[in-house]
Amino acid sequence: xxxxxxxxxxxxxxxxxxxxxxxxxxxxxxxxxxxxxxxxxxxxxxxxxxxxxxxxxxxxxxxxxxxxxxxxxxxx
Amino acid sequence: xxxxxxxxxxxxxxxxxxxxxxxxxxxxxxxxxxxxxxxxxxxxxxxxxxxxxxxxxxxxxxxxxxxxxxxxxxxxxxxxxxxxxxxxxxxxxxxxxxxxxxxxxxxxxxxxxxxxxxxxxxxxxxxxxxxxxxxxxxxxxxxxxxxxxxxxxxxxxxxxxxxxxxxxxxxxxxxxxxxxxxxxxxxxxxxxxxxxxxxxxxxxxxxxxxxxxxxxxxxxxxxxxxxxxxxxxxxxxxxxxxxxxxxxxxxxxxxxxxxxxxxxxxxxxxxxxxxxxxxxxxxxxxxxxxxxxxxxxxxxxxxxxxxxxxxxxxxxxxxxxxxxxxxxxxxxxxxxxxxxxxxxxxx
Numbered sequence: 011x012x013x014x015x016x017x018x019x020x021x022x023x024x025x026x027x028x029x030x031x032x033x034x035x036x037x038x039x040x041x042x043x044x045x046x047x048x049x050x051x052x053x054x055x056x057x058x059x060x061x062x063x064x065x066x067x068x069x070x071x072x073x074x075x076x077x078x079x080x081x082x083x084x085x086x
Numbered sequence: 087x088x089x090x091x092x093x094x095x096x097x098x099x100x101x102x103x104x105x106x107x108x109x110x111x112x113x114x115x116x117x118x119x120x121x122x123x124x125x126x127x128x129x130x131x132x133x134x135x136x137x138x139x140x141x142x143x144x145x146x147x148x149x150x151x152x153x154x155x156x157x158x159x160x161x162x163x164x165x166x167x168x169x170x171x172x173x174x175x176x177x178x179x180x181x182x183x184x185x186x187x188x189x190x191x192x193x194x195x196x197x198x199x200x201x202x203x204x205x206x207x208x209x210x211x212x213x214x215x216x217x218x219x220x221x222x223x224x225x226x227x228x229x230x231x232x233x234x235x236x237x238x239x240x241x242x243x244x245x246x247x248x249x250x251x252x253x254x255x256x257x258x259x260x261x262x263x264x265x266x267x268x269x270x271x272x273x274x275x276x277x278x279x280x281x282x283x284x285x286x287x288x289x290x291x292x293x294x295x296x297x298x299x300x301x302x303x304x305x306x307x308x309x310x311x312x313x314x315x316x317x318x319x320x321x322x323x324x325x326x327x328x329x330x331x332x333x334x335x336x337x338x339x340x341x342x343x344x345x346x347x348x349x350x351x352x353x354x355x356x357x358x359x360x361x362x363x364x365x366x367x368x369x370x371x372x373x374x375x376x377x378x379x380x381x382x383x384x385x386x387x388x389x390x391x392x393x394x395x396x397x398x399x400x401x402x403x404x405x406x407x408x409x410x411x412x413x414x415x416x417x418x419x420x421x422x423x424x425x426x427x428x429x430x431x432x433x
Binding site: 019050051053054057058059060061074075078 | 169170171174197198202204205206208209210212277281305309401404405
């Protein structure tokens with residue numbers, strides 16, 4: 011099972027990103043472990059410069075803005 | 087909006103851009119007749135308070151939204167050429183002075199959202215961008231943004247927009263220089279200073295095609311215009327109210343050229359705790375100027391509303407100690423104050 015982390019301090023875009031990923035994995039029938047990382051100290055350990063960021067299995071795959079649906083689909 | 091972007095035929099992106107351009111120009115050319123026609127339908131005369139206010143609203147709303155859409159579209163495309171990562175790489179290791187000039191300029195075109203202020207701030211510092219240079223970027227990015235420039239251009243012409251651009255850049259450059267010279271690095275929160283350089287995420291980014299860049303422009307429009315339009319409407323409604331009901335030259339005594347010296351500082355003091363984006367504040371600015379307020383005073387008010395806000399300070403408190411935040415706010419407010427006086431003296 012993939013571990014997916016959404017990095018963001020809780021702005022609207024971060025919430026939309028979580029929602030989008032949730033929708034995509036549900037549509038594909040995949041189970042993932044979806045987490046939100048909201049503490050700025052924790053977010054910064056991933057070295058991103060714009061939120062929301064997405065980390066899959068420890069690897070940063072996206073930073074800055076809500077990712078396009080096609081992009082999210084390509085992750086799973 | 088992303089669904090709309092996906093629906094656009096990818097085969098002829100330029101065709102769509104051309105078509106949109108033609109429609110845009112046609113709409114923009116007919117703003118006055120549109121407002122006149124709607125007002126005629128309502129049966130109100132422009133001689134009445136309500137009629138004048140309504141005309142202002144009907145004329146300004148489509149005008150502002152058209153301008154906003156155009157500039158936000160262009161900026162969405164520009165954003166595909168610059169990323170925070172690239173800007174950081176470019177600024178890393180720059181010295182104070184030249185670095186501040188580059189940082190303030192890049193602040194205009196680099197995609198930036200206020201909720202990313204902290205990650206960006208730390209990202210810059212950890213890559214060796216000096217504190218003062220980082221501040222120049224952080225001050226310019228919200229203040230001299232595309233929305234503000236588009237609206238100023240649409241409502242007051244290129245001279246005022248250009249002056250605002252120049253003054254905004256100068257405030258950002260000088261404030262960053264001052265903060266850099268004050269050597270306040272030890273007023274960063276400890277955990278920030280502990281973050282080591284070189285742990286930046288490596289994001290593989292493909293070079294986007296032009297169709298994708300245009301898509302990015304379209305979705306940028308959806309994102310930004312979709313978010314700010316209620317503020318624009320509220321701002322124009324307030325502006326329309328001032329325009330129709332407040333007597334001519336009412337503002338001249340409080341905010342006009344011959345107003346007492348303290349009108350500029352008062353405008354800044356009132357503006358700092360207020361939080362609105364450029365889209366909401368500019369229609370109000372236009373109406374105030376129409377009623378005899380001096381341009382410098384009003385622009386100082388506008389800059390302090392956009393550039394300094396309480397929510398931003400609270401976010402920055404996570405990385406900066408109170409003294410550095412106070413210095414930041416003080417230096418920027420002082421810069422805005424000077425800009426206000428200069429504008430009033432020159433114009």
